[in-house]
Amino acid sequence: MFGIIGIAVIFAMVFGGYILAGGKMGIILKSLPFEMMMIGGAAVGAFLIGNDLSTVKQTGRDVVKVFKGPRWKHADYRDLLCLLFELVRVARQSPVSIEAHIEDPENSDIFSRYPRILRDREAVELICDTMRSISMNYDDPHQVEEMLEKRMEANLHHALHSSHALQTVADGLPALGIVAAVLGVIKTMGSIDQPPEVLGKLIGGALVGTFLGVFLAYGLVGPFAAKVKAVVEEEAHFYQLIREVLVANLHNHPTNICIEVGRQNTPAHHRPTFSELEEALKSAKQEAA
Template sequence: MFVIIGIIVVMVMAFGGYVLAGGKMAPIIKALPLEFMIIGGSGVGAFMVTNGGGVIKKALSGLGKVMKGPKWKSDDYRDLLCLMFALTKLIKTKGVIALEPHVENPHDSKIFNNYPKLASDHHVVDFICDYMRMTTMNFDDPHQVEDVLMKDLEKHHHEESEGAHALSVLGESFPALGIVAAVLGVIKTMASIDQPIEVLGAMIGGALVGTFLGILLSYTIASPIAVRLQQIIDEEGHFFNVIKDVIVAHLHGNAPQISVEIGRKSVPTHMAPTFYELDEAVQELPNDMFS
């Protein structure tokens, strides 16, 4: 929503100021479609040349993320901590053997199914199950597990950021493409040098629309969208850091309450439940989850 509002504000302020200063919209409106075709079309073509299909898909899906905002809200972080508490408590009270049915068949697990939004995200479920499963295979050295977790998270973050990087590069190319469009307009004007000055003035004005459009697309739309997408990717990455910290704290031998409290410290401040909110939430977990 803020993205759309921001774009509208940019357009109103830019063109409104131009009109209030006495500028006429007719030359811009006349030149805009073809200039946009040159700049936008060339940009899309270069984007396709530069990036593979996987990166293009991430960039396009990233546009949807920018419109919707981060997936995880404050309630989701509380639910994640409760889920991790339930898993670590199950291990502490009944041993790692009791954990196996939950990590091998998470879709049938009472613990996972108690949190439908988390259970529906296969990235989160797979991440939790993969590393909790390792604890059942005697891979329980906290330092080794933390090292593997960090490498996995770095790889995941790098892959997720590819779409944002591609959009950023596209945004940086628009001013240059605007110059290309303007130069083509100047060439067209010079080929019509025998025309009246009024015609030549209109043609030069149309050519300058290309420079204007390239800069406008770059610094007020494409680049800000790329920055916002990277912010969302970084914020969503905190979700997996919470999982990492709880697992590592558990492997260090901490009680479930301490492990999730350590995980709570990794939650972004504006989304973190308080100590008492989390304590109340884990106290309200149904007992049949641990059967």
């Protein structure tokens, strides 16, 4: 929602101010299709040259996050804590029983109660792989924490590719605008014998290229890159919460304390209250019974 409002404000303030100052939109509108073809087309081509197919697809998906925001909401963090509570409790009560859940989460009655989490491959694999390693006696808290930290750093680095790709395009757009403007000047020099009113329109059309390159870079693509980065980094907290709870479990803290560690490490605007989480855990226990 804020993304749409932001774009509307940008266009209203820039072009509204231009019109109120006495500017004429005719020259801009006449030159816009050709300038956009040169600048936008060159930017897209450079983007394709500099990135592989997976990054291109990922960028298309991540641009949507500018308008939708982070994937994980308040209820998802609460559900994750409930899921981890159930898994840790089962693992402590019956190490044999937990194998059915971590080896086949799709058919697990615990995972099935949290479908949004179950649909996220990375979250499920992070939980299952870690608990499987623990069951195989790879249970040194410091080693497991280091392993999880490296895994999440690699995942975050990969997830930020689209943000870096967009920022690279934003950095290059002003220069591409200059390229378009120079071509416009070349076109103008070819009509140097024309009267001043004709030359003025040609020069104005050439300057639209410079304007468009800077406007797209700092008004749209740059902010898109920044927003994608912010959303990806916020989504990473969801996986960090998994690490906190499972490492606390390896320190042999009581199950409730492990979940409280996770709750305390939840981002403030998504953190469930103590009483809210207690009610959710009671409901989870009743469903499990």
